[in-house]
Amino acid sequence: MKTVVKKSRKQQIEEKATTLFQSRGYAATSMRNLAQDLGIEAASLYSHIKSKEEILQRICFRMAEEFYSAWQEVDEETGGNAAKMEKAMIAHVKVITKDTNASAVFFNEWRHLSEPFLSEFLAMRDDYEGRFKKILKDGMASGEFKLVDDKFMMLTILSSLNWTHNWYKPDGSLSPEEVGKRLSGLLLNGLKNN
Numbered sequence: 001m002k003t004v005v006k007k008s009r010k011q012q013i014e015e016k017a018t019t020l021f022q023s024r025g026y027a028a029t030s031m032r033n034l035a036q037d038l039g040i041e042a043a044s045l046y047s048h049i050k051s052k053e054e055i056l057q058r059i060c061f062r063m064a065e066e067f068y069s070a071w072q073e074v075d076e077e078t079g080g081n082a083a084k085m086e087k088a089m090i091a092h093v094k095v096i097t098k099d100t101n102a103s104a105v106f107f108n109e110w111r112h113l114s115e116p117f118l119s120e121f122l123a124m125r126d127d128y129e130g131r132f133k134k135i136l137k138d139g140m141a142s143g144e145f146k147l148v149d150d151k152f153m154m155l156t157i158l159s160s161l162n163w164t165h166n167w168y169k170p171d172g173s174l175s176p177e178e179v180g181k182r183l184s185g186l187l188l189n190g191l192k193n194n
Contacts, residue, residue, distance in 0.1 A: 010048050013038065017055040022101040026056055026109040056109060057117050063106040064124050066095045071131065081139030082188055085157075088132060089187070090180030092161050096168070097176040103165035129154055136191075145191050157187055 007015070016037050020029040031052055035042040049055060070091035077084045096103045113121055132154045139145035160183060168179060 013045065013048055014055055014058055017052070018059055018099075018101045018105055021056065021059070021109055022104040026052075026105070026112045053112070053114060053117075056105070056112060059102055059105050060110050060113060060117075060121055063095070063102055064121065064128075066098070067092065067128055068124075070095050071128075074131070081135050081142060081144045082192055085132075085135050085139070085188060085191075086181070086184040088135060089157065089161055089184040090177055092158075093164055093180035093183065094176045096162065096165050097170070097179065100165040100168060103162075107162055107165065129158065132157060139191070143193055146193050148191065153191065160187060 013034070017029070017034055020033060020037060024033070029052070031045055032042050034052070035045050038045075071088070073091050074084055074088045077087045110118075110121055133150045136145060136148070136150040136153055140147050140150070161180075164179060164183075168176070174182070
């Protein structure tokens with residue numbers, strides 16, 4: 001028998017807000033919209049959250065932490081830079097496909113964060129992107145990868161991976177791991193020195 005976990009009101013609010021932010025956009029979603037979708041009075045929302053932006057902060061920073069947690073698999077890879085990059089791509093896709101609505105909000109709505117949260121978010125993003133660039137630089141230095149513009153290649157890789165939230169279907173024929181493997185195969189094929 002499956003155990004049903006009752007979600008807290010705060011979790012319910014965050015989930016509903018994530019769906020609304022994804023479908024309408026952060027700016028076009030009001031607290032009144034959120035309250036209506038939850039079937040409660042707008043004023044009662046404030047007993048659970050301070051503001052609409054608090055929800056956006058929670059979504060963006062939770063997703064960022066999930067990307068960082070998934071990177072542990074990458075750090076444990078001992079097989080060379082191509083294997084490390086493949087692991088990084090698969091780990092990244094797994095995080096994106098876990099909750100495609102939250103991924104869409106993370107990728108598209110972070111610009112609405114205010115300071116100091118915006119600067120903190122951008123610093124985390126720069127650090128994360130730097131991890132991909134390091135694998136690329138290490139691969140070029142070892143001769144495993146062709147000499148390429150590491151920033152351009154990192155942006156190409158992440159742009160390709162980040163788009164999966166738009167088309168991935170949990171009930172589709174490919175698992176997140178298979179999606180990550182196929183994407184990494186295509187991207188690494190043009191990068192490897194054969």
